[in-house]
Amino acid sequence: MPTVKSLEDLKKIREEALKKREIKSAFGSIQIIVGMGTPGIAAGARETLKEILRIIEEKHLTNITVRQTGNIGLDSWEPIMQVLKGEEALVTYGKVTPFAVERIMEEHVLGGQVVRDYVVPA
Amino acid sequence: MREIALHLLDLAENSVSAGAHAITISVYEDLDADKLMIRIVDDGRGMDEETIRKVSDPFFTSRTTRKVGLGIPLLKEAAEACNGRMEILSKPGAGTQIEVSFQHSHIDRMPLGNLSTVFLELTVAHPDIHWIFHYTARKHGCQETFVFNDEPVKEVLAEVPLTHPDVLAYLRETLEQGLGAAQKTLNR
Numbered sequence: 400m401p402t403v404k405s406l407e408d409l410k411k412i413r414e415e416a417l418k419k420r421e422i423k424s425a426f427g428s429i430q431i432i433v434g435m436g437t438p439g440i441a442a443g444a445r446e447t448l449k450e451i452l453r454i455i456e457e458k459h460l461t462n463i464t465v466r467q468t469g470n471i472g473l474d475s476w477e478p479i480m481q482v483l484k485g486e487e488a489l490v491t492y493g494k495v496t497p498f499a500v501e502r503i504m505e506e507h508v509l510g511g512q513v514v515r516d517y518v519v520p521a
Numbered sequence: 522m523r524e525i526a527l528h529l530l531d532l533a534e535n536s537v538s539a540g541a542h543a544i545t546i547s548v549y550e551d552l553d554a555d556k557l558m559i560r561i562v563d564d565g566r567g568m569d570e571e572t573i574r575k576v577s578d579p580f581f582t583s584r585t586t587r588k589v590g591l592g593i594p595l596l597k598e599a600a601e602a603c604n605g606r607m608e609i610l611s612k613p614g615a616g617t618q619i620e621v622s623f624q625h626s627h628i629d630r631m632p633l634g635n636l637s638t639v640f641l642e643l644t645v646a647h648p649d650i651h652w653i654f655h656y657t658a659r660k661h662g663c664q665e666t667f668v669f670n671d672e673p674v675k676e677v678l679a680e681v682p683l684t685h686p687d688v689l690a691y692l693r694e695t696l697e698q699g700l701g702a703a704q705k706t707l708n709r
Contacts, residue, residue, distance in 0.1 A: 404695045409677045412687040433646065437592040440531050441522050445635075448642050456689045465684050467646035469538050 416461070428462040429508055434479035436470025442477035443496065450497040451480070454504045463508070476519050482507055493519040522595070524634030525559060525623075531592040532561045532619060533643050537650065539565030539617065544643075547655040548636065550625065550707060553662065557605075557623045557630065564616040573609050596621060603627035637696040644671050644692060645683045656699075658706040665706040667699040 433439070433448045448467070455463055473479055476493030480503065483489045490513055492503055499517050506512045522528055529546060536544045541563035549558040568576070577597050597607040605622040623630045640654050654669040674692070681688060 404691055404698075406673055406677055409674060409688070409691055412685070412691060413678055413681050416681050416685055416687065435530065435534050435642075435646075437531050437534075440527050440534075445527060445530060445638060445642065448646065449638050452641065452645065452684075452689055452693075455684060456686045456693070459686045461685060463684055464682060465646050467534070467537075467642070469534055 428485055429464070430483040431463060431465045431508070432468050432481040432483070433465070434469070434471050434473070434477060434481075435467040438470060438474040439477045439479060444478040446497050447478040447480060447495050447500055450500040451504065454501065458504075458509075460508075473519060479519070484508070484511075491519045492517040522592075523631050525557070525631055526634035526636045526639045528592070528596045528621075529559060529561065529636075530639045530643070532596075533639075535592070536561060536563035536565050536617065537647055539563060539567070541565035541616070541650065543651040543653075545653040545655070546640075546643075547657075548633070549657045550633070550659070550704075551657075552625060552660040552707060554659075555625045557625045557633070558620065559622075560618065560620045562616065562618045567613045567615045567617055568609075568611040569613050573611055576609065577607065593619075599623075599629075599631060603630045637693070637700050640669065640696050640700075641689075641693055644669075645689065648675075648683050654696075656703050658703050660707050660709055663706055663709065665703040667703040669696060669699060 431451055433444055433451065435444050448465070451465060454460070455465070471479060473493065478495045480492045480495040480500065481489055482492070482503065490507065492499065492514070495503065495517060503514050503517065506514050522531065533544060533546065543564050545562045547560040549556070551558070576593050578594060600607050600621045600623055604624040604627060608620045609617065611617040636656065644652050652671045655666065657664060657666045678688065683689070683692070
């Protein structure tokens with residue numbers, strides 16, 4: 400039976416993060432946006448976002464912020480995931496299944512290579 | 522959408538679009554009354570009577586990017602098919618409250634689905650909104666409630682983002698364990 404977490408645990412997490420200077424880089428060096436309008440949710444966006452959060456937790460990625468956005472008008476491409484790295488252009492991915500998330504996180508977010516297979520054509 | 526949790530995600534997104542700063546989501550599973558009820562309360566811009574009437578019409582949406590919005594009408598229909606109902610209380614400038622009920626044991630009732638993931642995603646991916654989640658389970662006169670309020674969490678964290686991996690683990694475990702413990706009441 401795992402112990403129930405308390406705010407004391409959270410204070411420790413904060414102190415650790417500040418000590419390791421993980422916060423300086425935390426704001427915005429990589430932004431991930433997931434479309435969570437009705438069509439996105441219906442197409443499986445909850446699982447897409449769940450996988451993104453799982454990978455951040457598992458690989459201990461400290462420089463990523465994640466946001467939800469409403470419908471962006473690309474219904475037939477849902478679930479939509481957008482990646483914004485520093486000064487680079489925003490990349491919009493479509494039909495992003497949990498499997499696609501793994502590739503995008505590995506190859507683009509961590510590796511710096513845009514995953515062409517899932518890019519929504521402009 | 523064949524999960525109540527997904528409809529909650531959809532309703533919450535409407536509240537965000539309505540400019541809400543604080544959103545409270547409540548889920549009641551009452552086996553004694555054979556009822557499953559969800560409620561979402563926001564302090565967004567609210568709706569006038571005409572708009573309330575129209576949101577349950579499948580050919581109306583407040584969105585401009587696409588003409589047909591199906592989230593609310595489909596949920597209303599699903600509730601009514603399970604001896605339940607949907608009630609929308611709202612006034613311009615006074616926020617919106619939506620309450621949806623189902624007969625818990627109805628054969629056509631969609632499952633509650635993965636609530637903890639939905640709560641985690643809303644908290645993390647809408648960090649500017651103040652979230653409160655309530656879950657209550659009741660059976661044989663025993664009642665168990667789990668409440669998550671993100672305010673103390675955000676106070677402790679200050680500049681540490683909610684997407685920090687250790688914070689994510691903390692939130693995920695808090696929600697999963699809290700909901701899991703309350704849901705045990707239903708298996709008595």
